[in-house]
Amino acid sequence: MWERISVVLLLVLNYVLVAKGETDDVDFSTLKSLMSTWKNTPPEWEGTDPCEDWEGIKCRNTRVTSITLASTGLGGQLSGDIGSLSELEILDLSYNKDLTGPLPQSIGDLRKLSTLILVSCSFSGPIPDSIGNMQELLFLSLNSNGFSGVIPTSIGNLSKLYWLDLADNQLEGSIPVSGDGTLGLDNLHHAKHFHLGKNNLSGTIPLRLFSPEMALIHLLLESNKLVGKIPSTLGLVKSLEVVRLDGNSLDGPVPSNINNLTNVRDLYLSNNKLSGSPPDLTGMNALSYLDMSNNSFTPLDFPEWFSTLKSLTTLMMERTQLQGQVPSSLFELVNLQTVVLKDNKINGTLDVGSSYSSRLRLIDLETNSIDNIKQTEVSNVVIILKDNPVCQETNERGTYCSSSQSNFSYSTPPNNCEPGACSSDQISSPNCKCAYPYTGTLAFRSPSFTDLDNKTHYLMLEDSLMRSFKSHFVPVDSVLLSHPRRDSTGYLKLSLQVFPSGLDHFNRTGTLTIGFMLSNQTFKPPQPDFGPYFFLADGYEHFGNYEGLSESNKHSNIGIIIGAAVGGLVLLVLLLLAGVYAFRQKKRAEKAIGQSNPFRRWDTVDSKSDVPQLKEARMFTFEDLKKYTKNFSQVNDIGSGGFGKVYKGTLPDGQRVAIKRAQKESMQGKLEFKAEIELLSRVHHKNLVSLLGFCFDQGEQMLVYEYLQNGSLKDALSGKSGIKLDWIRRLKIALGTARGLAYLHELVNPPIIHRDIKSNNILLDNRLNAKVSDFGLSKSMVDAEKDHVTTQVKGTLGYLDPEYYMSQQLTEKSDVYSFGVLMLELISAKKPLERGKYIVKEVKNAVDKTKGLYGLQEFIDPAMGLSSTTLIGFDKFVNLTLKCVEESGEARPKMSDVVREIENILKSSGANPTEESPSISSSYEEVSRGSSSHPYNSNDTFDLSGESPYPKVDSS
Structure with a gap:
């Protein structure tokens, strides 16, 4: 009887406290204003306290610090009131196609914002100059919208910026650099990503844009309207790994010092007006993808240095005035997959040799002057010699005289099961479960491979996606990749379907988490195979029915509230008395069983004790670690060894830890386990992994270490x-x-x-x-x-x-x-x-x-x-x-x-x-x-x- 009354009073008291509200008044008013201008806000936004009830809102000490609403179907415009959220650190509204209009100038008032992501919405108009006021900004991603006008010079104020993605918009004008009292992109020394492709940028690439102080790894300027010469200062940025300058109107010779970029993996210079001799890239040993097609280079015998590029997977030199014979040593490069040399003046005999790469899939020499081929059949390699003299001989009309290539299609296969019949709008997962998947397109801007028929790439990507979802506790059953294809800009695109676990649909929290992981680049694809990417989500409309409170439940009369408050006070007194009793009983139990525990004195503060005083390595209970690892769940199982398993856990303060749990057969005796902890507890150095604690409870032996995210x-x-x-x-x-x-x-x-x-x-x-x-x-x-x-x-x-x-x-x-x-x-x-x-x-x-x-x-x-x-x-x-x-x-x-x-x-x-x-x-x-x-x-x-x-x- 009393137990039931206590539960009811506790629930009522909780309702009273929530009804009072915890969110800061200004932040609450601002969110209500945003809500009034948006369509399709989450149903939970009818709650009375945004910090407690509203999906996609996170707070710290009553202040709103994060708004993440990716893939929620929002519509309308972003109100200027957004600038009133003075403690906001993260704003992600990605994948809401019905969000339109300009960004308000007041967005610059978000002085503590570190992450601004508005990927694949329908925003338009100029990017406001006030964006340069956000001095804490690390991540700025506005790609795949309709922004126009020039790139604001004020972005040069963002000295902490790490990621800049303005690609796939309608931006125009020149690339801003410092001068005449203004700042520019050359001031962003800490930025590693300049993604500015697929715009209408014009003018020259400024000489001042690059310097040795820059940390850039990705420079993406493809498909713009840039003219003039490639600046020689590009060769100073030795950290670069991906360079895309293709699809512009750049002219003149390629700077000779470009081969200083020894970390570059992908180099795209195609579809420009470059002249002179093709650059000598000797020494660029990391180079895997090279495309200099469709330029105006002077005629040149086939360069020998191509055969020195040990990492090369793809060589694209279509319409580049190459002549002479292709050496067989080129095909011996162990990673080589694709060679496209169409529309050149290559002659003589095509000799692939006997030691060609096992990964070689395509040799395209269409429209050249080859008059002989040494091998008519090369295993697993498509050879195209259409419109060469060798194909004009009446007796030489082999399969290589056709320009057709084998078609390839991939879709994640079923996982040892037979797909059943699903309803018209459901899809069968790789685990043969009918569900409503979260869908979209993964687009990789510079993959280092071209053998799209190699299933290994997709298996790696599927495994990487699943590991990432599991590590962030997203209830994902499986992922399905399909329809690999390259578009006109060379992007590799894959259709992605993410299937829910347990139910046939995701709840809103699930889609928000997946959307944020893909919009803010939390998910990292396997490197270096896939390179930089972006994600374009489809709409998701299968959240299921939400059972909210009725209006009668939301508005209690004053008598009920007063009664509940009085009952709550009585309950608190009872709980306090019960707590004192339980505490005394616990102390008696600890005293009774503690005598056999070799660690019983380690919690004391007696400086005269002869046992270690573990101020940093604390004792955890089994229940503690069970909670921190989600009941030692499979998604937190991150390794195993002779001792047992390792689990990732998260402490209440948010710190991640690695927990080694000994299996029964490998457990030490009590004193031996104690001796090992004593040894570990006396080593403290910044170059040693710290032991944070241990567990000797309920027959378990566990060690708790700091978790290091960059691995081994x-x-x-x-x-x-x-x-x-x-x-x-x-x-x-x-x-x-x-x-x-x-x-x-x-x-x-x-x-x-x-x-x-x-x-x-x-x-x-x-x-x-x-x-x-x-x-x-x-x-x-x-x-x-x-x-x-x-x-x-x-x-x-x-x-x-x-x-x-x-x-x-x-x-x-x-x-x-x-x-x-x-x-x-x-x-x-x-x-x-x-x-x-x-x-x-x-x-x-x-x-x-x-x-x-x-x-x-x-x-x-x-x-x-x-x-x-x-x-x-x-x-x-x-x-x-x-x-x-x-x-x-x-x-x-x-x-x-x-x-x-x-x-x-x-x-x-x-x-x-x-x-x-x-x-x-x-x-x-x-x-x-x-x-x-x-x-x-x-x-x-x-x-x-x-x-x-x-x-x-x-x-x-």
Whole structure:
């Protein structure tokens, strides 16, 4: 009886408090004004408190900080009252085609706005100059609207801007740069994205637009009306990865220094009026997509340097006055997929050779002067020689004399099930469930591949999408990709359908989350295959019926409110008394069972206690961690190892954590688990992953670490995370790792030997600072009399110290050896053991100190470039590496010596060893569940009791 009364009183009290309202009065009035000018606002906006009830509205301390209403069907105009939301930080109204009219000048009053996204609406008119007042703006995306007029010079005021996307509008005039007291886009030194394609921009590309201080990675100016020469200053922006200048009226020669852009992956210069000789791009080893078609270059024999572009997938040189014979070495490039050389003067014999790339799919030489072909059939390759002399011979009319290409269509196949019949407006998902999917088009502006028939690309993209949705707790059952095609601008477009989980439709929260993830680029496609993208959503009208409060329920009479308030006060008193009783009972229970808990005194503040006072590593209950991981849900399962599983969790304050949960068979005894936590709790260094806490509750053993979003060094070096590591960044990662190890070896008492240094155990924070992780194999040097620990051999293939393997005597120099292998990995991005070859032995045999870069060009990661002017201090780094991997531990340096040497190398390179890199986000947040490459697992560590994994040591 009393329980029922208490529940009723609590509900009534809650209603009274909500009815009072929590949102700031000015913000509430502003939202009501916006609501009055918009059509189709969410039904929840009938609630009395926007901060509590309104979908798409988020607040902090009663003030509105976020409005995200993507794909909600909004109509009308954006009221000038928007400027009154003085605490607003995020505004996303994307994919609402019925939002029209101009942006109000008052939008510039949003001085705290960091994110403004209005993708694929119907806004028009000029972009207001007041936009330059938003000094906190990081992300500005207004693409796919009808904006006209010029690009405001005031955008140059946005010194923090990271992302600028004004593409696919009707903007005109010149690109603004600074001068005569005004600012321009050249002032945006921190911006990485200039997406200005598909407008009506005219005039020349200003010489002043580019400088070495810029951090640009994407320069997209395609399909405008730009004229004049390509400025030579473009070659100064060495961070560039994608350059699109195609579809303009640019003329004159291409600057010779364009080959300084050694990080450029995609270069589009087609459909201009460029003259002179095609530029020599030797040294652009990252270049995968090159299109210089339809220009006015002078006649030139087929350049030999094409065959040196090791990363090349696509060569497009249609109508470029090329002549002579195509060398067979071109087709040996291992990544080559497509060669289009139509309408040139190429002659002689087409010889594809016997060692052509296994990825080669198309060779189009239509309308040239080829009079012979060496191979009439080349497996899996379409050859087109229509309108060549070889096809005019009556006896030579092979399939290559046709211009037809095989048609290809892709759609995500069913997942081991048979699709059933769905209602007329529902669609069957890949899991054969009928539902209403959220749909739209993914458009990739510069994909680095052209083999659209390769299903691997789409499988990667599907997997990446699902991992991203799961990591953001979006209830997605599956995704379906279909109809891959390239449009006239070279964009790769894919139809996307996202299917709901549990129900046959998404609720509004689901569509808002998906829309925001795709509009603000939270989702990162696999890199470098897909490159920059945008999303165009279709409308979604299947939210289902909402059961709101009736008018009679919304307006209670005064007597009920007063009665409810009195009842609520009585209830509060009862709850307080019950709480005191429960607290006393809890204390008695803790005292009764706590005597057997080895951690019972760790919460005390007695400074005389002989146990660690874990001020930072706190004790969590099992129920705490269960809640933070959504009941250890599958979507939060981000890795596994011999110990058990790793889960991502979110603490109440919003901090993300990685939680290692031991499986029953791998759990330690109480005292051993306590000893490990004691070891971890006494190491605190900025280059070590922090232990935040642990759980020893309900028969569970769990460790809680800080979560680092940029993943492992291994993923960065392999390209899996999409993070670009230049030479200086690699030096700083080596320095950070060395500092962490030096701290363990020389400043912790007693010293600690990590025993498992490898690229998978070096994690990168948001500024790419290196942090050593996974202390599961660490050993403490508790006996000060000895310089080693005799222990069973454990470690990871390829990184293990041979001296430790032979003697079973573990020393600090064992970590130094593993670090030396890691340094070789930083140089080469190669695995230590690959195809039976051991990188230490290979490098030692190849080093020639009389040659530039010590003759190690074949080992250097092409992503860094091979220039001695870029790799300053490379020889010193190699010398240090070779010292670290000496066979004798005594011959290896201490980690503190290593730190000093790397600091000196950085200083000689002009870099500051103490300066941090700017914040950066990875191309993906999670790796595949269960993958051994996850930074918080250790699947590839092992006990060594059998044959050595290392090549036999030559005693000579």
